[in-house]
Amino acid sequence: MKILKVALLKVYKMLFWLLGKSFHKDYRLIMFESFLGKQYSDNPRAIYEYMRAHYPDYRLLWSVDRRYRKMFKALGIPYVTRFTPSWMIYMNKAALWVTNSRLPLWIPKPADTLYLQTWHGTPLKKLGTDIDSVLMPGTDTEKYKKNFTAESSKWDYLISPNPYSTEIFKRAFKFYGVMLETGYPRNDHLFNNDNPTFQDYIRTKLGLPMNKKVILYAPTWRDDSYHERGKYKFDLQFDIAKMQAELGDDYIILLRLHYLVAENLDLSGYEGFLYDCSTYEDVRDLYLVSDILVTDYSSVFFDYANLKRPMIFYTYDIEHYRENIRGFYFDFETMAPGPLVETTDALIDAIQGTEISDFNEEYETTLFRQRFCALEDGNAAKRVSDRIICYLES
The missing domain is CATH 3.40.50.11820 (CDP-glycerol glycerophosphotransferase, N-terminal domain)
Known part of the structure; x- marks a missing residue:
C-alpha cells in the first residue's frame, strides 16, 4: 500500500x-x-x-x-x-x-x-x-x-x-x-466591526440569546493525542454540568475547537448553554460577540488582546505541555495577560471575577499589547x- x-x-x-x-x-x-x-x-x-x-x-x-x-x-x-x-x-x-x-x-x-x-x-x-x-x-x-x-x-x-x-x-x-x-x-476585522450593530447581527445569525454574556472557549490541539495523522483528539476537561449550574443564568459558552481536532463532541443536555461553533466560517466573528476568552496555549489570545476584554487560561496540563509536548518561547505563567487556572472551580471563580476586577489593570495587558499588538490598526x-x-x- x-x-x-x-x-x-x-x-x-x-x-x-x-x-x-x-x-x-x-x-x-x-x-x-x-x-x-x-x-x-x-x-x-x-x-x-x-x-x-x-x-x-x-x-x-x-x-x-x-x-x-x-x-x-x-x-x-x-x-x-x-x-x-x-x-x-x-x-x-x-x-x-x-x-x-x-x-x-x-x-x-x-x-x-x-x-x-x-x-x-x-x-x-x-x-x-x-x-x-x-x-x-x-x-x-x-x-x-x-x-x-x-x-x-x-x-x-x-x-x-x-x-x-x-x-x-x-x-x-x-x-x-x-x-x-x-x-x-x-x-483588521476587530477594529473595523467592533460595534453593537455587527455584534447583534452575529448573535442573531448564530441563534444566541441577547440577554446573556458570552464566553468563547478556544483551546488548541495536543501533538501527542491523536486518532491518526492530521486528526487529533480533544475532550472537554471541565465539568460542564457544574459550569452550567454556576454560570448558566448569566452566561453561555461558545466552543471553538482547532481545525485539526477531529472530535464530534456530544453536547446533548447542554443546549442553550454550550454552543459548538467549531465549523463556523471564521473565529473573528466569535471574538467580537464574546465578553470573555477562555483558552490555553492557542495563539488566539494574541489576537483577542486587541479587544481589551478579559482572558482566562485554562491550563490543566501546563506542566506536561511545557515539558513534554512543545515548550514555550517565554515565561507564560508570569507574562500571560490573564489568570492561569487548572480546575473547574478555579475557572468558574475567574469568570465570576471578571465582574468585579479590572483584568486589564491587574494583568498589565497594556504592556502585553505594546509588545505583541502595536502594529494592529x-x-x-x-x-x-x-x-x-x-x-x-x-
Missing part, C-alpha cells in the same frame, strides 16, 4: 508539472487557501476581501477541500476543488498563491509563481525547527524539520504580526525571503495587498 501511494504521488506530481507547462501564465490570477482548504477565514480571507474591493482587475479563486464546498457555494465565493485537474491547472497558471498553512510538500511551485505565506498566529509554543521533539503521528523529529524547511524554502513572502514573531519565524522556519512585518490582516490587509500587487506589477 505504501509503495502504491508513493507511486501515485509521483504520477500526480508529474501530472501537475505537465499541466503547468501546457497553459500560459495568467498574471491576473491569484489563488487563496485557508487551513488546508477547510475554511473561508483568517489572513487569506482578509487579504482576499481587500483585493476584491480594491483590485477588481484581478481574478481571485479559492482552493477548497471537496468536503467544505457547500460553505463557499452558500457565500458565493469563487473556488476550485483541491487536487482536481482544474485545480492543478489554476495553481500552475496563478501569478500568486496565498495560504496560511503549509501546502503538501510534493506540490512543485512554478518558477514564475509567487508564494505568500501568511501563517496563522503569534507563537507562544515552539514552531518548526525550534521544536525539540516532534510527537505528531506519521513523522519523526528529523523528518518533520526537513519537510518543514523544504516547504518554507518555497515561500517568497511571509507575514509577521510583530517584531517578536519576525525573529522567531526567520529562525524556526529557516526563512530567507521577504518578511512583511505588517500586523495580521485578519485582525485595521489596515494590515491594505499594507500587505498593496505591497504584493506592487511586486506583481513591477
